[in-house]
Amino acid sequence: MARNTMKMILNNFDSDDELQLITIATMEEERLNRERCSRRRSGSIEGHAIIYHNRVQGHERLYRDYFSETAIYPTHLFKRRFRMNRSLFLYILSTVKAYDSYFVQKTDVVGIIGLSSLQKMTAAIRMLAYGVAADSMDDYVRIGESTAIESLKHFAKAVVAMFFER
Structure with a gap:
C-alpha cells in the first residue's frame, strides 16, 4: 500500500531532490511502522486467563x-x-530474605503491594513437601502458577547457597 502511494507521489514530481526527500521520508515511515509492530508487547500466553489475586487477603x-x-x-x-x-x-525465611531480595515484599510502580515473603516461601515449601503442582497454590496462598514456579527457583537457589556445606 505504501509503495503504491510512493509511486503516485513520485510521478507528480520532476525534481530529483524532491524525489529523494519523498523516498527517504516514505522509507523512514515504513521503518518506524515495522519497529512499532515489533515492539508491541504480547502479554501473557494467548488463550490463558488472567487472574488477579487479592494478594493482601492471601497474606x-x-x-x-x-x-x-x-x-x-x-x-x-x-x-x-x-x-x-x-x-x-x-529462620529459613529470614535467611532466604537476607540472601535474595526476591523474597522481600515490594510495591510496584502504581502502588500495588506485591506478594509477601510468607506467600512466596509457603508456595515453594508446599510444592517441595507435597509435590503438588504450582497451579494448586492459587486458592489458598493467592499466588499464580508462574510466580509459584519462580518462587520455587529462587528458594532452591537461596537454600543451596546459604545452607549447603562446601
Missing part, C-alpha cells in the same frame, strides 16, 4: 492461620502441614 489469611500469636492452627498442625516447626520455617 493476611496465611498469617492469621499459622503465624500470628493467636494462630488458628496449633503448632502440631503447622508441623504436619509444613513438614517443619514454625521457628525453623521463620
